[in-house]
Amino acid sequence: xxxxxxxxxxxxxxxxxxxxxxxxxxxxxxxxxxxxxxxxxxxxxxxxxxxxxxxxxxxxxxxxxxxxxxxxxxxxxxxxxxxxxxxxxxxxxxxxxxxxxxxxxxxxxxxxxxxxxxxxxxxxxxxxxxxxxxxxxxxxxxxxxxxxxxxxxxxxxxxxxxxxxxxxxxxxxxxxxxxxxxxxxxxxxxxxxxxxxxxxxxxxxxxxxxxxxxxxxxxxxxxxxxxxxxxxxxxxxxxxxxxxxxxxxxxxxxxxxxxxxxxxxxxxxxxxxxxxxxxxxxxxxxxxxxxxxxxxxxxxxxxxxxxxxxxxxxxxxxxxxxxxxxxxxxxxxxxxxxxxxxxxxxxxxxxxxxxxxxxxxxxxxxxxxxxxxxxxxxxxxxxxxxxxxxxxxxxxxxxxxxxxxxxxxxxxxxxxxxxxxxxxxxxxxxxxxxxxxxxxxxxxxxxxxxxxxxxxxxxxxxxxxxxxxxxxxxxxxxxxxxxxxxxxxxxxxxxxxxxxxxxxxxxxxxxxxxxxxxxxxxxxxxxxxxxxxxxxxxxxxxxxxxxxxxxxxxxxxxxxxxxxxxxxxxxxxxxxxxxxxxxxxxxxxxxxxxxxxxxxxxxxxxxxxxxxxxxxxxxxxxxx
DNA sequence: CGTATTTGACCGGCGC
DNA sequence: GCGCCGGTCAAATACG
Numbered sequence: 001x002x003x004x005x006x007x008x009x010x011x012x013x014x015x016x017x018x019x020x021x022x023x024x025x026x027x028x029x030x031x032x033x034x035x036x037x038x039x040x041x042x043x044x045x046x047x048x049x050x051x052x053x054x055x056x057x058x059x060x061x062x063x064x065x066x067x068x069x070x071x072x073x074x075x076x077x078x079x080x081x082x083x084x085x086x087x088x089x090x091x092x093x094x095x096x097x098x099x100x101x102x103x104x105x106x107x108x109x110x111x112x113x114x115x116x117x118x119x120x121x122x123x124x125x126x127x128x129x130x131x132x133x134x135x136x137x138x139x140x141x142x143x144x145x146x147x148x149x150x151x152x153x154x155x156x157x158x159x160x161x162x163x164x165x166x167x168x169x170x171x172x173x174x175x176x177x178x179x180x181x182x183x184x185x186x187x188x189x190x191x192x193x194x195x196x197x198x199x200x201x202x203x204x205x206x207x208x209x210x211x212x213x214x215x216x217x218x219x220x221x222x223x224x225x226x227x228x229x230x231x232x233x234x235x236x237x238x239x240x241x242x243x244x245x246x247x248x249x250x251x252x253x254x255x256x257x258x259x260x261x262x263x264x265x266x267x268x269x270x271x272x273x274x275x276x277x278x279x280x281x282x283x284x285x286x287x288x289x290x291x292x293x294x295x296x297x298x299x300x301x302x303x304x305x306x307x308x309x310x311x312x313x314x315x316x317x318x319x320x321x322x323x324x325x326x327x328x329x330x331x332x333x334x335x336x337x338x339x340x341x342x343x344x345x346x347x348x349x350x351x352x353x354x355x356x357x358x359x360x361x362x363x364x365x366x367x368x369x370x371x372x373x374x375x376x377x378x379x380x381x382x383x384x385x386x387x388x389x390x391x392x393x394x395x396x397x398x399x400x401x402x403x404x405x406x407x408x409x410x411x412x413x414x415x416x417x418x419x420x421x422x423x424x425x426x427x428x429x430x431x432x433x434x435x436x437x438x439x440x441x442x443x444x445x446x447x448x449x450x451x452x453x454x455x456x457x458x459x460x461x462x463x464x465x466x467x468x469x470x471x472x473x474x475x476x477x478x479x480x481x482x483x484x485x486x487x488x489x490x491x492x493x494x495x496x497x498x499x500x501x502x503x504x505x506x507x508x509x510x511x512x513x514x515x516x517x518x519x520x521x522x523x524x525x526x527x528x529x530x531x532x533x534x535x536x537x538x539x540x541x542x543x544x545x546x547x548x549x550x551x552x553x554x555x556x557x558x559x560x561x562x563x564x565x566x567x568x569x570x571x572x573x574x575x576x577x578x579x580x581x582x583x584x585x586x587x588x589x590x591x592x593x594x595x596x597x598x599x600x601x602x603x604x605x606x607x608x609x610x611x612x613x614x615x616x617x618x619x620x621x622x623x624x
Numbered sequence: 625c626g627t628a629t630t631t632g633a634c635c636g637g638c639g640c
Numbered sequence: 641g642c643g644c645c646g647g648t649c650a651a652a653t654a655c656g
Binding site for chain 3: 280281283285286292294296306308
Binding site: 278279280281282298 | 627629630631
């Protein structure tokens with residue numbers, strides 16, 4: 001299976017397929033095992049024969065020679081091959097050998113039958129798998145077409161925007177017909193807008209359309225297109241695009257300006273999100289005495305991605321990082337966590353309405369509520385008119401022109417207040433432990449480097465890593481898995497029991513419903529969870545199809561009120577400002593334990609797939 | 625010396 | 641049209 005990741009609705013389906021494929025793989029293993037057994041059987045038989053006539057190498061070899069090639073030789077043929085004079089004195093031995101031969105052949109027949117049966121089963125499963133694979137693209141395409149009709153962004157894509165580059169450009173162009181740059185750029189046309197997080201959740205179909213190796217997502221589609229001159233933030237447009245689908249234009253207008261803001265506690269100037277940034281400006285924004293720093297991605301020369309970093313005036317330890325744009329290059333593995341998180345958020349933003357809270361998908365709202373309940377708060381901020389929606393422990397608002405989703409990683413769900421606007425957050429209770437620890441990198445550095453491209457992404461990331469040497473996300477996979485194992489053990493009883501200790505039934509039900517009803521959110525959640533839990537964890541959990549994503553009791557979706565034992569330390573960046581590492585720590589993890597949050601969000605669902613980097617399973621998840 | 629950061633100037637959007 | 645504001649540029653500066 002393609003290593004390219006598939007999150008989201010698409011990913012769900014793909015992971016479902018993957019599950020089946022894995023089961024087939026298991027079957028394959030069984031087949032191989034049978035074959036192995038057969039081989040062993042043959043070897044055992046050979047040994048048997050050898051033992052029966054240890055002194056007769058020629059005889060033994062004769063038997064083997066006749067036996068091994070096709071085992072079809074009859075005993076009469078066998079007899080003809082053996083000199084009767086040479087064996088005259090050992091007729092009894094020959095008899096016994098022939099008897100053994102009969103037994104061996106009989107056993108061999110049984111093994112053959114067994115093997116045939118297994119092979120049949122394997123082929124049947126394989127056929128089923130192929131059928132599934134063939135059916136899924138159809139479903140996906142239908143879904144896409146549906147969304148295109150409605151002008152909504154691609155369902156399965158976690159990109160902030162764009163289902164197609166055309167639409168996005170149209171939008172931008174329509175709004176800025178006199179934009180500074182209108183240079184036609186074929187390459188640009190092909191570029192996919194995605195929230196720069198370079199998460200490839202597009203369907204293969206779209207990938208075909210976008211040959212670019214890094215058709216990243218662009219949160220603000222188009223808006224961040226930078227030409228070689230570096231000044232073409234406005235995407236160049238092709239007039240033909242302008243003419244196309246005005247409804248898409250209207251729809252994508254909001255998409256194109258989408259931003260993802262991440263609020264974390266960080267004592268360092270910026271949090272290390274795995275990317276390399278260069279500061280190009282600083283400004284003191286109105287309403288916040290703390291200067292806002294502007295960074296530009298320097299991983300690739302023309303990467304249009306920008307980020308703004310600003311501290312919360314009332315709590316200097318809180319750092320808000322706003323991402324905008326799409327990476328046009330492979331992301332280092334270390335950047336994938338944040339990337340997928342923000343992508344997921346962006347996807348939520350997109351899947352929800354862009355104009356009003358009422359437009360938000362109920363499923364999204366419910367899941368946001370659920371997520372917020374567990375400590376991960378999402379905010380959709382309207383920069384122009386902050387009218388947050390009050391969900392349990394979270395607020396949602398949307399913007400018509402520049403929607404921003406805020407991932408509040410600083411507070412628990414117990415926070416009573418909520419932010420209304422980026423850059424000027426109202427005071428809120430940050431007293432509780434943070435969910436994600438973006439504490440100092442140094443303190444969390446792990447000895448285990450996970451930089452060998454174990455992820456599918458790795459192949460893309462490697463070129464970058466080679467140069468930057470920062471592509472190693474020190475997830476500390478072994479340690480991580482160890483934690484996960486212990487975690488599973490620790491919570492095994494909980495998981496197996498009918499009661500969800502930490503999750504209210506209604507919350508679970510809402511989340512389950514959301515998962516099952518909103519493919520878009522499935523993708524978003526998958527990405528978010530993957531980013532949080534990390535790709536290095538056990539692959540036992542996986543996303544199943546929407547039909548089976550959660551059973552009625554919600555057993556397949558578990559919100560566990562305990563931090564998942566994940567360590568993801570980012571290696572030091574060359575940038576001096578990148579001092580914070582986005583580290584997801586469990587309460588059991590000593591480093592920065594003060595920041596760990598027992599009540600942090602933990603979506604741990606057996607239905608969510610978190611492929612192990614090194615497993616032989618066909619991972620379809622690419623973290624970026 | 626090369627690279628990154630700083631910082632004042634500049635530009636465009638938006639509201640009045 | 642004017643001023644405010646956010647965002648960006650680019651020369652100057654700092655740093656390794």
